[in-house]
Each structure stands twice: as structure tokens, then as C-alpha cells.
Amino acid sequence: MVHHTMNTSNTSAPSASSNSKVMAGRSGGGSGWRGWLAACIVGSLLVACSSGPMPPRAPVDVPGAVDTGPLPPALQRGKSLWTPVRWSELPGWGQDSLHEAWNAWLRGCEKPVAGHAGLCAEARPLAIATPDEQRAWIERRFQPYRVVEPNGSLPQGLLTGYYEPILGASRLPSASHRTPLYAPPAGLRAGQPWYSRKDIDTLPAAQAALQGKAIAWLADPIDALILQIQGSGRLDITEPDGRQRQVRVAFAAHNGQPYQSVGRWLLDQGAIREASWEAIKTWAVQNPRRLNEMLWSNPRTVFFREEVLSELDARFGPRGAQGVPLTPGRSIAVDPQSIPYGTPVWLATQGSALNQQKLVLAQDTGGAIVGAVRADLFTGWGGWTDPAYQLAGKLKQPLQLWALWPR
Template sequence: MAWWARGGLAAILGTLAACSTTTLQPPSAPGAPPPTQAPAAGRRWVAADWPDLPGWGGDDLLAAWPALLAGCQRPAPGWAEFCARAALQSPTDPLEAAALLMKHLRPWRLAADNGETTGLLTGYFEPQLTASRTRQGTFQWPLHALPADPALRRTPRRDIDTNPRFTALELAYVDDPFALLQLQVQGSGRLVMRDASGAERISRVTWAGHNDQPFQSVARALLDRGEVPDATPRTLSDWARRNPAKARDALAVNPRVVYFREEPLPDAAQGPRGALGVPLTPGRSVAVDKACIGMGTPLWLDSTEPWAPGATAAPLRRLVLAQDTGSAITGAVRADLFWGWGDDAAQRASRTRQPLRLWALLPLGVTP
């Protein structure tokens, strides 16, 4: 049973009233109804109560607190006072964290213009690839830096490997062409290399540009030809290992190439920076449509866990932060959950395509 059901909302709010001597003032007198919000393009906001949030009280909110504080490094208008409280009070348990949110924020249910409250949750991740600084053995697939020559930059994928001008632009080499393709789709990732002493070194490569060619799905082409039973990362990589002679032609179906720049990774526990400009937190950062949801907004997510075929789907209900965007993420009830990096994150991301309901949490006195 959730903690708010055991103790009662009023009791919890009363207990936490002593946490601060100053309260954020609501926009109207106590007991007055919340302000109404007219539908806007692509969204509708409806004031809600905390018990309306499915599973509220069952999440470990302390696990989301670092992501919340990271977003507070760039507070949106109206958030400065709450962010100051969140940084100073430093809740010590999920109950205290929840009560701080409940005391100073208000939930708003998100819906489309037509009133539909169910949307779509997908997932993404940061690829982590084993790489070599030199072309050797199975490490035959290069990542390229951005060409300075605009004409060279537009070279289609099929012609890059045969153009000697690209040799000087090769940053590193990986052993899995589909992992490289996934890296290009995601736009950033990690390279794990060993130096001459055998010590492991991890760096990050980030998006530097692309060759202005149209994107075509390699996985879809292989599925249509019956080459693979599904398009999961593991299935595609296994196919490439079994069919090395076909792999280059398979990738050439997609003429688009993404170019990268390499950066040091001083803290391997930090995710890449999202559109908000702060590192993404695995399982707590989401990409949203920023035309509908402001960057940095805390969101209550109600969906189901990604699951393997044949398994039972468990509820996925947690506090997440809007800290990124994506061209495919459109509409108010739409989110792309960042799962982290590595194989497990890749599998979870590939299986995340579930119905979604969302509530935004805004400071008292702030209306959508």
C-alpha cells in the first residue's frame, strides 16, 4: 500500500509543514478552485490532485532527486524558488522528498487537444562500443570526423570507404557495423578502447553533423527480405557476424552518415547532455516535445516496464524529468525514456513501446 494511503495526505502535508517557515503562495485564496486552462496547440492541461497519480507513493523519489537537481541548474521561469528549496532541504528519505513536492507543486494531467489522455512511451540509450584506434582484425568499421569541405561532407555512405580523402578523418574503428549504425541513429555514444598498457579507456563521441543524405531503414530492408526475424540490436549484430560479406551492402541501403567529434569522459557514471544542457540520468530523464512541455519539468509517468516476449508487464510509474528532445517526439502525451548505456539499456530501449499517461508537476502559482 502506498505511503499516502497509509498515513493520509493531510497528515503527510501537515508533518512536512515544519520543514520550511516560508511557503509558496497559490494564485488564489485557500480552497478556491484551480485556474482553468484552455487548450493550446497540441496539448491540454487539466489541474489534478495527488491521489489521481497512479502509483504515487510507490516510487523511490530519492533516486530521481539528482536528476531534479541537475535540471535546477537551468531553472525555467517560476522554478527558481522551488529549486532553491530542493537544493537546501536535501530530503533524506522518499517520504520527505514526496512531501516537499506535494507541498510546493501541483500536478496537471496532460492530454491532446481532442482530450485523449493516453499516448506513447518509447526508449533510447547511449550506445557503448568496443573500439580500436587502428584498423585491425575485426575492427574494420570507421567513425569519421566532420569534413571541412562541404562538398566532401555530402558523400553518400557507399562512396566513403573508397574515397581516400576520408582516411585522415577516421577517429576509431569498431567491430560491429550495426552497433555503428545504431550509434549514428542515436547521435552519441561511448567508445571503450585499451591503450598500449592494456588499461581500459572510455571516451564519448557526439554528433558533429551529417552528410545531408536521406535516411533509409537498414533494419526494415533486412526484415522485408526475410534476412532477420526481428530488428533488435542483438539480432542485427548476430546477422552481421554470420554474413560479413553482405554487411557492407546492407548498410549502403542507408546513404546517410553521421559524423562525430570525440570528447573526454571524466565521469563514466554520467550520461550525455540532453537538450536542457545537463547530463541525462538513466531511468529518470525523458525526451519530450518542447512545444508542449517545458524543458526541466518534472513529470509523473504511468506506463508498463519493457518486457521480453512471454513475460508479464509490470507497472512503470515514476518521477521523470523533461531534459531532452527528439524530432520523432511530438505531442503532449509522448515521452522517450533514457535507459542509460550498454547492452542492457539497448535491450530495454528496443522493447519500450508502451501506452503512456503523463502528469506535469508545476510550482504553485505557475500555470501552463
């Protein structure tokens, strides 16, 4: 999933992945069929079910039993250094509802990081284990490492949020729905610049190349811009026969032009005081003649592919860069040169939007997600008034990260 953080003053360009930034990022004990069926009945564990019974539950140790003895050496990553710590050093360890993260973990096990396949086999039956059993297994099988700068210094980390917008759309253009969402045009080449956003709106050659490529049409061009920045979204779409259904549009490609923040453009002109989407929309309503000027300040355009949204798909977010569906509140976008995809991570943050210490999974990336202690939390999906958007829009606060790596 390719996305930008909800911080609309960001000027970094997104990187391509299987996906926003979002996203951009899916998924036993007991014996025989009875234990398997019990897991399937529990809605939150639905994705952990397969066509047969799970293996017996892995043995667990007493919590805290492995928090002694010598620590292993530090691990050097491309953009970070991992320094080993004891479990007792993780703030809030033992207080998280680990079962809420287990689905995200099992979804990550669909495409496990190298060396994790065996651990995934052990993790599956633990989906219905007790919190103490889950915690004891993690402590026994993983070593926590504090993620710091490559030179060993402690950075002031940054946590932001992203989400999957839900927008009304029409399959055909109309007087009210005039902003298209396009599939990739023929001749588009990765890494090579194509027509800019302004070119697409004004040049006949660009418009000819996109003829017949419109997936759907939106009423608000800023909503289209938001969808492109998030990298994925859901459309409540009206078909030509009047039927309505919900589909997902996911990142397919971009036009190879640099990303520029329209929020930054407005701030630099003194047009707004804060780079929020509410402020940007208000300015656009008040300055309709300058709307295109603002939109064209960002030359990048994103192209989408349409995906069927099944009942099961609707319970998770879009696929992130790891190639697995994202789990609200438990999937994060990271810099893969600092933390590999699929890594379980202990996250600690305190601020006006969120005060949490919890287990999350590194399952996505984004153009603004660069450096050692940098993460974007996938908050879910919804419209302008829904909690997912509200949290993603407000989240910009200090961050600490600990990577959990197999012993």
C-alpha cells in the same frame, strides 16, 4: 543529444541537440558545513555539492493539504493540451522513491526552464529531506496536469527506451578494427545534405574530405551504426602505445541525409521477423555479401566529438538536449513542443518490460519522439548483455504522462 529509439523499425529522422535520442541528458539540508558535508559523503548526492553550505531547508506543508480547492485553467501547448488534475488522480503518487529522481532534478537546475530558478533554490537543500517532506514540497509548489492531445482527447501514449552503448575500439585501424567513427569534416553545413553513407564508403572525394577525421575504429560496422542511432556512447579504446582507457563520443553533427531504418528495410524484404539488433546482427553474419547493401539503405551518417570521461562524468549519461547529463531511469526524451525541457513529469506505464509510476525529468529529445504523450526513457549504459541494453531493447508499451508545473 540526438538519438533514435531502440525500436529499429522507426523511420523518423533525428533532430539535433546538444547531444540519442539518448540523451540526446547533471544535477543539502542540515545547517552549515556539517549538513553540506553529509550530503557530499552520500555518493548518490555527490553532484549536488558545491563550494559552500546550502541555504536552510525550505518549509514544507502536510502532504495532501493542497489537494482541495478550485483547479486552474488548462494550458495549451504546441502539440498538447495540459488539463489540471488533483494529486489523488496520479496513479501511484506517494509510492515513488522521490530521492532517486532528485539528482536528475538538480542536474536539470543547472539550466532551469524559465520561471524555475527560484524553485531550484528550494529544491537543492531538499535533496536530503525525508520522502514526506519532498512530496509535500512538490504538492505545495506544483500543479499536476494530465498531458493529452491538443483537441483534448486521451491518446494511446508510447514509451520506448534508449541507452549509451559501451563498445571496444582502437585508436588506429587494424585488420580487426576497420570501421571508422568520424569527427565532422570541413565544409559540413547544418541543414544542407552532404555525402551519403554509401558515398562515404565509395567516393574518393568523400574519403578525401574525411582524411584525418577518424576518432577511433570499431570491429563491427553494425556496432558503429548502433552508436550513430543512439547518438552517444562510451569507447573502451586501445591507444597506439597499448594503454586502454574509456572515453565518451557524443553527437556532433550529421550529414543532412534522411534517416532510414535498416530494421524496416529488412522487414520489408521479409529477411527478418522482428526488428531487433540481435536479429539484424544474425542476418548480417549469414549474409556478409549484402552487409553494405543493408547499411547503405540508411543514407544518414552521424559525426562525433570525443569527450574526456572523468570519474564523476562516468556516473551519469551524456548530455541531453537540455544541456545537462542524463540520469538512468529518471531522464526522458520528449517532444519539446509538448513538454518543455526541465519539466518534472509523472510517468505511468504498464507492460511486459516495465511496470512503474514514477517522477522523471524531461531532459532530451529525439527524431522519433514526436507528439503529446511520447517519451523515450534513458536506461543507462552498458554492453549487449547489460540491463540498460536489455530494457531499452524491450521497452515499447503504453504510456500516461502528467506534467508538474509551478503554481
